[in-house]
Amino acid sequence: MTNIQIRKYRDADAEVVKEIFTLGMSEHVPSSFTHILKQPPTQMFLMCVFCGLMASSKSFLLPVLAVTFVLAGIRQLVVHMFNKYIDTSLKKDLNNISGTYLQAQDSCFWVAENDGGRVVGTVACLPAEGAPGCLELKRMSVSRSYRGMGIAKSLCRTVAEFTRDRGYAAVVLYTSVVQTDAQKLYEHMGYEKTREFLAPEPAAKITNFKLWEYRLDVQGKKKD
Template sequence: MAEVQIRRYEDEDEEDVKDLFTLGMSEHVPSSCLHVLKQPHVQMLLACVFCALLASSKSFLLPILAVTLLLAAGRQGVNYVFSRYIQTSLSLDLKNIRQSYLEKPNSCFWVAESQGRVVGMVACLPAEKSKGCLELKRMSVKHFHRGQGIAKALCLTVSDFAREQGYPAVVLYTSIVQIAAQKLYEHVGYKKVREFVVPELIAKIMNFTLIEYSVAVKEHVMNLM
């Protein structure tokens, strides 16, 4: 945490924040592809295509080519899901961060700054699905600044804000492929509440699961002090 300052978002941070968000989300494409390949129905499909073409063509070249094309199509599908999510986020709450987080009650947006550069961020607002709770959102730390306690400090910042605003708990959502994020949240005291598959068709095919976490504010602040 040396030489890192956590402060409220300012308008001149906009491009840095959007770049940090885009890069952070794009990092999950490879792990999401591996997650898809681990699904039994995907493995069954690839095996059936390979065996069917091998039996009909009596050649290894055609089935290998077909499976390669299916894998490439799957990669494009995962890229599409993440690209659409990024673009949707940039056109919604991240389009006008000040309006989305700083001009609304019980909401805020912070950045972590090191040597004049934005290296991390986090936001919060009243949770829509968990009434009476605050929701932690947009947590991200640049790759080369991870492991320095920045994410933990950002979590504490949100918990302090929740306590000041009178919220008893903070909730957040992360995905099944964000293993490092899961470890972080559990390390700082968040408890897993539930897992659920995103309802969109392509997400169901990918078995793309979201995880809901929650932590009591008073207990969290004391544990992180």
């Protein structure tokens, strides 16, 4: 990684931070759509629609069109779910980053800035609600054109060092089944998968959309 500075968030970064988060989350729509199509209930439903219309109409075009419309509807549902998550995240903390992360105890928000002063990555942490004695890594995202440069690793190290310096035992984080690149990154950084569970949305049970909890113990570890 060259000419990248990790620094604390400033209020002037607000719009670009929200843009990076929104674009990063939207990138998961295609992989989530593919994940849903691979699930047996989805395949069974599509097969029933096709075969049912084929048998009743004696036409090949009608069932093909019907399946096409169903696929389009599923994709729109995925887009809606991600847009809803983005809106919820903006309202929950990203519309007031300073108040959520910089004014709260044992919390922080960092950005990665290139040599031109452009913010190209983000990460944050705060005390984990479900894991006493741990901080939770959140809002990790790097602009697509700056990936592969080690920025995400530096952001991970920043959170680990902050966690250790504040006397917490570990960093925990949550990622989804479709975020395979993130999983590889965290495992490379020493995180261990500790739990998997279905996302809280009702559709998660049907689509088998799982979330994974990762943990990195930091006390006693040397700084990289």
